[in-house]
Amino acid sequence: MTRIALVGAGGMAGVYADRIDAIDGADVVAVASPSSAESFVDERVPSATAYADHEQLCANEAVDAVAVLTPTHTHREIVADVAERGIDVICEKPLARTLEDARAIREAVEASGITFMTAHAVRFFPQYAEAKARVDDGAVGEPGVARTKRAFGYEGARGWFDDVEKSGGVLLDLAIHDFDYLRWLLGDVEHVFTRHTDWSREGTSEVSHSLVRFESGAVGHVEAWWIEVPTIPFTEAFEIAGDEGHIEYDIDEVAPIEHYGMEATSAPRDPVGDDLPLRKDGYYRQLEHFLDCLETGSEPLVSVEEGIESMRLSLAAIESAERGEPVAPAEVSDR
Amino acid sequence: MTIRLGVLSTAHPHCHEYVSAVGEIDGADVVAVADEDDERGREFADEHGLEYGSTDEVLERIDAGVVCAANVDHGEWVRAAADAGVDVLCEKPLAPTAAEAGELVDVCEDAGVTLAVAMPVRFSEPIRQAKAALEDGAVGELQAIVGTNLLQRMAGGTWFTDPDRSGGGAIMDHSVHVVDLARWLTGQEVTEVYTETGTHFSDIAVEDIDVLSMELADGTIVSHDGSWRQPDSWDFWGDVTMRLIGTEGVLEVDCFDQTFTETRDTGDDPGMESIYWGTDMNEYLVRDFVDAVRDGSEPAIPGEDGVRETRVVEAAYESAETGMPVEIEYELE
Numbered sequence: 001m002t003r004i005a006l007v008g009a010g011g012m013a014g015v016y017a018d019r020i021d022a023i024d025g026a027d028v029v030a031v032a033s034p035s036s037a038e039s040f041v042d043e044r045v046p047s048a049t050a051y052a053d054h055e056q057l058c059a060n061e062a063v064d065a066v067a068v069l070t071p072t073h074t075h076r077e078i079v080a081d082v083a084e085r086g087i088d089v090i091c092e093k094p095l096a097r098t099l100e101d102a103r104a105i106r107e108a109v110e111a112s113g114i115t116f117m118t119a120h121a122v123r124f125f126p127q128y129a130e131a132k133a134r135v136d137d138g139a140v141g142e143p144g145v146a147r148t149k150r151a152f153g154y155e156g157a158r159g160w161f162d163d164v165e166k167s168g169g170v171l172l173d174l175a176i177h178d179f180d181y182l183r184w185l186l187g188d189v190e191h192v193f194t195r196h197t198d199w200s201r202e203g204t205s206e207v208s209h210s211l212v213r214f215e216s217g218a219v220g221h222v223e224a225w226w227i228e229v230p231t232i233p234f235t236e237a238f239e240i241a242g243d244e245g246h247i248e249y250d251i252d253e254v255a256p257i258e259h260y261g262m263e264a265t266s267a268p269r270d271p272v273g274d275d276l277p278l279r280k281d282g283y284y285r286q287l288e289h290f291l292d293c294l295e296t297g298s299e300p301l302v303s304v305e306e307g308i309e310s311m312r313l314s315l316a317a318i319e320s321a322e323r324g325e326p327v328a329p330a331e332v333s334d335r
Numbered sequence: 336m337t338i339r340l341g342v343l344s345t346a347h348p349h350c351h352e353y354v355s356a357v358g359e360i361d362g363a364d365v366v367a368v369a370d371e372d373d374e375r376g377r378e379f380a381d382e383h384g385l386e387y388g389s390t391d392e393v394l395e396r397i398d399a400g401v402v403c404a405a406n407v408d409h410g411e412w413v414r415a416a417a418d419a420g421v422d423v424l425c426e427k428p429l430a431p432t433a434a435e436a437g438e439l440v441d442v443c444e445d446a447g448v449t450l451a452v453a454m455p456v457r458f459s460e461p462i463r464q465a466k467a468a469l470e471d472g473a474v475g476e477l478q479a480i481v482g483t484n485l486l487q488r489m490a491g492g493t494w495f496t497d498p499d500r501s502g503g504g505a506i507m508d509h510s511v512h513v514v515d516l517a518r519w520l521t522g523q524e525v526t527e528v529y530t531e532t533g534t535h536f537s538d539i540a541v542e543d544i545d546v547l548s549m550e551l552a553d554g555t556i557v558s559h560d561g562s563w564r565q566p567d568s569w570d571f572w573g574d575v576t577m578r579l580i581g582t583e584g585v586l587e588v589d590c591f592d593q594t595f596t597e598t599r600d601t602g603d604d605p606g607m608e609s610i611y612w613g614t615d616m617n618e619y620l621v622r623d624f625v626d627a628v629r630d631g632s633e634p635a636i637p638g639e640d641g642v643r644e645t646r647v648v649e650a651a652y653e654s655a656e657t658g659m660p661v662e663i664e665y666e667l668e
Contacts (some may be wrong), residue, residue: 057661091384143565144533144535144543144544144562144564145535145544145560145562148562150620153585157343193529193531193548193660194548195548195556195558196556197475197478197479197549197554197555197556199478199582205579205582207478207479207556209479209481209548209556209558211529211531211546211548211558213531217533217535218535219532219533219546221533221546221558221560223558225479225580227580227582228584229583229584229585230587231584241536241562241565242566243535243536244566245536245566246564246565246566246569253607323337324527325659325662326529326658326659
């Protein structure tokens, strides 16, 4: 039995708790959060013990691995502390708020020799994984243009997500999913050109598009936005156009089950929800992979280095939007 | 009075669609065709039951002409028509350079003839409804536009892929529709363009990747993909889509998303095809032009719009050259 601790008791903690509950051979034994560990444990994992912070948790529990599911700007300190105790870590994306923090995480991971994974779950979403496998297999020939979209509407303030100092905003928090996927799919990036606009009522609405030039010559178009319009469902889409073929996916076109009752409902589509008609969704597959790495000692698909490289694209995009020029990920300054 | 229309060059395949469109319009007939390629022109005349003649003969017989020449030849046809006092609907882009496009506007103005640019997508019903909704506040304040105008891959061996005849590839051919729509929907000019381009999908002498990032005068951000990149086996010729993102909502427009699916096992082109059954935008483009010719009114898309859009295309090429965003400055009018 792999004993897992969740650090953080927000939305992602629920996602992890549900999947771990469904996986044989792994249990959530403890949850740490300064604000809501007890209520989370009561509601979601009554068999686990609640702690106020990760240090108390690690001092009192023998755990095999920690899932770091806290606001982005807190990853550095938590990962460093956990790694120092020799405990393996899966850390939510983005790896960190700044490159400096990300490098500190890398140093802590290397010094301790723990198994570490950056949780870029999109690589484990079956539609994204299958498309990558087919492209690798030559299904589209050489990719020339790849477009992605990730967007949703929301209602009211969203806490730390609205604070760019903590979350990095839409380019670091949301677009990074597709930056990471496209890097995995198409390789290294020469430069990124981004436009970004934002406004705020209660939360911060942000819209961005990024043009990405890959070293292969391929061109990416990454559309990412979150806006305070509550009726907009979560949407994701990709299109990979090659010289011999074409792949496209749009969640708007996917509706394996629809229900029309007396009240308005919509088909399940939110990947962090637990109602997708999939036996193993992306978060499940990601945790399975991480657990498998712990057992076999193999390197996770998304290492700390991979997490840093994907962060570089987001930070290059942010810098590009500010400077009004294309920015190479290698030039990104510490921020 | 019936407006007599002529087709001036059949180099651009849209000429077939314009002739069909005129067939739906009372008070207008296509009567003649002239072409720089006699054989092609005669074939076209036979197919549509039109008279074929020399440029002078045809211009003598018609009230207005539809120029469907290769981009670099637009100027010659427009000038000839203007000289003959014939009104002109010119295939887009108006000219390969903004300077020439501007000259054509002046020539037509001096000659007192109407010059309209063939931007049929403005007459797409989904776009027209979206414009009304936008003006009605459906998205609050518009902040961003994401557009596409994709096309299947372009085979080589036609004027489209000959830079000396087209003036350029996908950027030249497939940027102006979305640029035109963005300008029309917002009333704002494009003030900055950044380009990613390349030749990837076909073995041709012009670019087939056309991915642009633009900013409008009011700060609205616009991206556009007009690449010639869909496979030959694609179920449709391409698309025109626009996502309009505002402070209080989003409008998604897919101009050709009124289709049914036809799948065949036999014939020249077996497989799955999407068959469009929505409103024919070309018909309403031509109606607008015919009204302008008859009434002497301003057409919906006058030559000046063609000049503005050509400036954006020029800036897009400049950005591709320099790797940096290019600003467009507009003189005060």
